[in-house]
Amino acid sequence: MASTTQLAAPPAEPATSSERVTRRGKSPGMRPNIIGALGGWFWLAVIILPVYYVIITSLKDQAGFFTTNPMLPPAEPTLSNYKLVLEQDFAQYFANSLIVTIGSVIPALLVSFMAAYAIVRGSGWFVSSTNKLFLLGLAIPLHATIIPIYWMITRAQMYDTLLALILPSIAFAIPISVLILSNFMRDVPNELFESMRLDGCSDWTMMWRLALPLMRPAVVTVGIYNALHVWNGFLFPLILTQSPSTRVLPLSLWTFQDEFTANIPAVLASVVLATLPLLVLYVVARRQLLSGLTAGFSK
Amino acid sequence: MASMISTRRRALSRGPSGWLAVPALVFFLVFAVIPLVGVLFLSFTSWDGLGEIRLDGMSSWAAVLTDPVTGNALVVTAKIIVFSFIAQAPISLLLGVFTSGAQKYRAALAVLYFVPLLLSSAAVAIAFKALLDPNFGMGPGLGIPALTQDWLGNSDLVLFVVVFVIAWQFVPFHTLIYQGGVRQIPASLYEAAQIDGAGRIKQFFHVTLPQLKYTMITSSTLMVVGSLAYFDLVFVLTAGGPGYSTRLLPLHMYLTGFKANDMGAASALGVILVVIGLVLALLLQRLGGRNRSASQLEGA
Structure with missing residues (x-):
């Protein structure tokens, strides 16, 4: 354009x-x-x-x-459904989702950024085969591994904890994050690295002082993309948690369905409430997210 | 100390140390690669999810391969892959080309198209369950008899409903990929085509489509491999029913493992899932010939 x-x-x-x-x-x-x-x-x-x-x-x-007609708005709109949902420990589920999302996205970004730096700026069999492994991870339906993950989490005494959701979420976010970040990393002009190297900077310094500030839009894009996935994730919470104290929002929608049975308006109010935070995030960061994603996937 | 730094400098001048990739690698090995090997191992055991894991030879495989439900799940999965591809690919391509246009309102539409991606699959499934209800959903609301069906209870219709809901949720993502792809096509190609007198349709077929080859492969791969991960949407929307009519492979694996407590058989299903995913991904890469992502996959 x-x-x-x-x-x-x-x-x-x-x-x-x-x-x-x-x-x-x-x-x-x-x-x-x-x-x-x-x-x-x-x-x-x-x-x-x-x-x-x-x-x-x-x-x-x-x-x-x-x-009333299902497709017409109510004559007297009421917020009572929202009140009902908020009274059902919604705050707890919200907090759990927030902890799991932030706890997964930040570490995933950190390790993926470092890996992308090594893959793009480095050379040798180790980084190239690591890169190949991550790319292979994109082609594998990783959810096929839920049973061994369930076994590992139970053996590590982590079943029904938020950490049980965080650790595999980090791992599953890595392939796509490394792919997008390294696509952007290739655009950073080599001359900038060379001039910093002549000034005696180490790779560690260049990574944080040069690459990271230049790639901030890409990092934000990848961060939001991963946040979307983790926030909306359903399978890990379903198999790795069970009690209300570790319940996250998508799972709570599913359980609300049982609790409210015929109260469809309340169930749908919970859908709106669970989506609201992402909607706000999207309104704030949509430009960055859309341009980052279109660029990141079509290189 | 000084000499240590200087050797380090020399090593660094060849590029950063591979150690920087190690944290990501460790996470990925522990929670993706080892489980991948684990799922193969567990497929040769019998385990109820709680007690001891016992080596059990091929019995899980024998059970899975002779179970008619497995065959049915494979057919349902294949149908979902094919139908959802047929539904999503052309719409995403056309919308992607459309939204990449220069007009302001097209960009505004693109912003709104993204909204379904903000919802969790569980939320989407719950919303559509209510919307498709024959008594209190859109059918009676709009007064259109054709829309007043028992969409989720009719085993002839339900698969198409699932495909539609999948398209509703994931077309926006692929639209975005195509939008990015179109924007990278050099404008000079269109100008040359225009000078040659090519109209919009000719330009689409002779410039846009060929130039989007790599984008199509990327999007198709994500679409097809992604089809193998449709779990939460179908689980909440239909739970695999009515009967077995939407019980696709990942759902069958979950229900076998965590509801029927047969982790051995579920692991065998997991292995089948991985193999199908790999074969499809490699096929799609070959189909497109040697391209950027294929050469990336091969490390060339």
């Missing part, structure tokens, strides 16, 4: 300026893309409809849920 606008930038001569205007009008397509626009708006409707349904239903009381 950026390069298109650059190419359409004004040339000096007035003779070409009229051509520029028409070209800019045409660029990047020619006529307005009506079919594309229709498809784009249609998909937006597909995306929004369930979200709309969840939100309006969560604002209905139980009687209203059974009597």
Whole structure:
């Protein structure tokens, strides 16, 4: 996109300026893309409809849920469902999710960043085979390993603790993190490293003082991407925890389903509440996340 | 001390030490590679999840391979992989090309498209369960009889519902990948095509598609291998039912191991899952010929 606008930038001569205007009008397509626009708006409707349904239903009381039209907002919106959910130890589950997410994402970023630095700046069989191993990890459905992980966690006396969720989450985040971070690391100009080396800096210094500040957008992107995965993770909590004191949000949604049975508005209120933190994060960091992900995966 | 530093300098001038990769490697070895070997080992044992693990030769494998439910799970998994690929790939590609356009509103749409990725699969499943309800969901709400079905209770329909929900949740991610891919296509290619008189459709087929080859391989690989990890969504949405109609392989593995307490058989299913994933990933890489990710995989 950026390069298109650059190419359409004004040339000096007035003779070409009229051509520029028409070209800019045409660029990047020619006529307005009506079919594309229709498809784009249609998909937006597909995306929004369930979200709309969840939100309006969560604002209905139980009687209203059974009597009003399901697709119309309630005449008298109520927050009572939210109150009910918040009274069900929601804060505890929220805190657990927060601990597990931060506890996994920060260490995963740290070790992946160091590994990406070694892989891109270093050489030799060790780093190249480590890199190959991580890439292989992308091709393997790692969830197939839940039974040995369950065995390890129980043997290590960690069953039903938050640490049991954190440790495998770190490991599972590493392959994709290393891949994206090393893609970005390759873009850091070699001259910068060389000039720092001439100043007598060690690799350790260059990694934290040069590579990290330059790659901050990539690190943030990878961090948010991993946070999404860990925050929404369901399988590890399902097999590695059991008591309410270690319950995380996605699992709590599932248990709310049983506790509230017919109270669909309350269940959907819990869905909204569990998603809210990520929504806030997304609103704040969407530009960074989207541009980072598009760049990170298509190199 | 000084000499130590100078030797270290000399070593460093060839690039950073491989030690920097060790922490990540250790985590990955302990919680991914060792379990991968472990799942193979456990498939030759019998274990109820609590008691002793006993070596049991091929009996778990014999049980798994003769169980008709395994065959059924493989068929369901294959269907989900194929159908969800057919559903997701064209939509993601077209939306990716569309959102990469220069118009402002397209970028705004891309921001909204991402929203499903913020929800957990459990949340998505719960939302769709309510939305698809034949009494209190969208069917009666919109007054469209065709949408008023027992979507999740009808074994002929349920698989397509699962595929739709998967597409709803994961198309945004692949759209993003394609969007990035399109943005890396040099604008000069389009200008050359325009000078040659190629219209939008010709440009799409002769410039965009060929240039997106690597992006397609990346996205397809993630899509196909990702299909083997659809667990939570299906688990919460249908729990594999009705009957066995959506009991795909990962779910079958979980239920065999943690509900039927047969960890040996579940491990055998896990091994099958890993093998399928590897074979599919390698096939897709070969299909695309030698490309960047393949050469990365081979360390070239």
